[in-house]
Structures are given as C-alpha cells and as structure tokens.
Amino acid sequence: MRKENSTNSINREALINQCPVNYTLELIGGRWKTLILFNLQNKPLRFSELKRALPGVTEKMLTQQLRELEADNLLTRTVYAEVPPRVEYSLTDLGKSLQPVLINIAKWGLSVMPTYTSKQARA
Amino acid sequence: MRKENSTNSINREALINQCPVNYTLELIGGRWKTLILFNLQNKPLRFSELKRALPGVTEKMLTQQLRELEADNLLTRTVYAEVPPRVEYSLTDLGKSLQPVLINIAKWGLSVMPTYTSKQARA
C-alpha cells in the first residue's frame, strides 16, 4: 500500500503528471508486465498459459501484475462460469496501441544489448 | 547494494537478458533519469543547472542517478580543474540514440494521459 504523503509519493505523482515518459513507464513498469503484454499480443491467454510462458513467476506475482494492468485498462479479464475456474486475459485497444511503442523500445534495446552476459559493470 | 543470489535478483537478470524491453527499461528506470536525459538533449549542463531544472530532487538522488546513467554509458561526466568545482554532464552518442525512443514513449503517453488528475483509480 502506498503511503500518500511521503516525499517519495509526492515526487512520483508530480513526475507522472508532468512527464509523459514517466506516465507511460508507470503503466509498464513491473517485473513481469512487459512479458505479459508481449505474450498477449496475438491472442487471449488463460492464467495458467501465462504462468507457463513466464518461467520464474509466482501465481501471486502474476495475479498482482495482471490486476494492475487491468486497473490501468491495458487488458481485459474475462471470467467464465466454469469449474475448474477459467479466466482469460486479452489486450484492450489501449493495450494494443502500446505494442508499437514496446516494439520501438525493443528495437533500441536489441541494438545495444551485449551478446554476452556482461552486467557486472553495474553496482 | 543488490544481493546476488536472491530470487528477486535472479529473475531480474533473467528478464534483462531475455527481453530487450526490460533491458532498456533497466537503463532509464529511476525516479529522475528520464527528466535528466530530457534536460541534457540540447546541451551539456552543470550539476547545479540540472538540480534547478528538477524541482524536488536532492543532491544525493541527483548524484546517484547521474552516476548510474554514466555507468550505463548514456552520459559523460566532465570534471574541470576549477574552484568552486565545475562538473558538466552531456549525452553520449548512445544517450542521444535513445532520444527518439523517449520521444516515441512520450507521444503515446501524451495521447492517453488524462488532462485532469485522476490517478486514484490505482491502488
């Protein structure tokens, strides 16, 4: 739960409101969000399908990030009245409109990321 | 200081290595980094100039984020043999190559961000 009156919170909100880059990063920032968005770009997927597509993700984290993406209107969560439960996630139009941006970011990343694992330069 | 063997760290590194979007976001993610990069796009600036351009930033946070951007080769830190100290920051070619990406992100952000402050929808 975010504390409302902390300097941290105040600065964060200020930057989100003033800087469209920060606004966007706020929507896609999260350990698993970009991969979720990537996996949903071609068709809707169930929770379990997403989970299998994201090695290392816990159900808890997956749920949390999906809920945030939903809250930000980037994806739709469809619950089917079935047992076992069946829940499907699909991109909204807004979520789809983000794909070219993500592709653009990916292109830059691909053009500069090293082909070997040399991340030790970072503290 | 990042702990090397935490699941958190392992997942993070895995995603940075596998996903170019995450790789890029790792470079620009940080409360003040995008604004720093934006302010440096036209000409080099001194520490104090950057500080004045970023309301709410502390010297500590500014220093930290500048050092990280430098470590990631996005900017150059030039120290002049003067008193009072004079240190200048400027974008590297790599930093400059990132500008179109940031502009692309900003465009999307601008197209969707509300014109009024309605961020309460987020937990």
Added chain:
DNA sequence: TATGGTACTTACTAAAAAGTAAGTTTTATG
C-alpha cells in the same frame, strides 16, 4: 472423506529504491 484442477487471497519476509540530514573536499576571500 480425499484428491484433483484452476485461479486466486492472505500474512508475512526479503530485497531494492528513494529519501533525510549531516559531513567533506577544493580553493578563494575577508
């Protein structure tokens, strides 16, 4: 009852990021 499947929820811990406040460095000037 137990077991199974899917998709969570809850209570907590660990790790990371951001911030606070004080102190330091290099000289120059009074």
Added chain:
DNA sequence: CATAAAACTTACTTTTTAGTAAGTACCATA
C-alpha cells in the same frame, strides 16, 4: 580563523516492490 561556492559522500531511515508459503473457493470424481 570564518564564510562562501559547487559537487559531492556517508550513515541512516522510510517507502516500495518482489517474493515465500500457506490457505481458499468452486466444483468434480473416487
């Protein structure tokens, strides 16, 4: 000496994010 300027550094605290582990709900089947 004191004060000033610019650009940090250090030690600590607060806040936020990510993760661990157990439990829950809804049925269906044995």
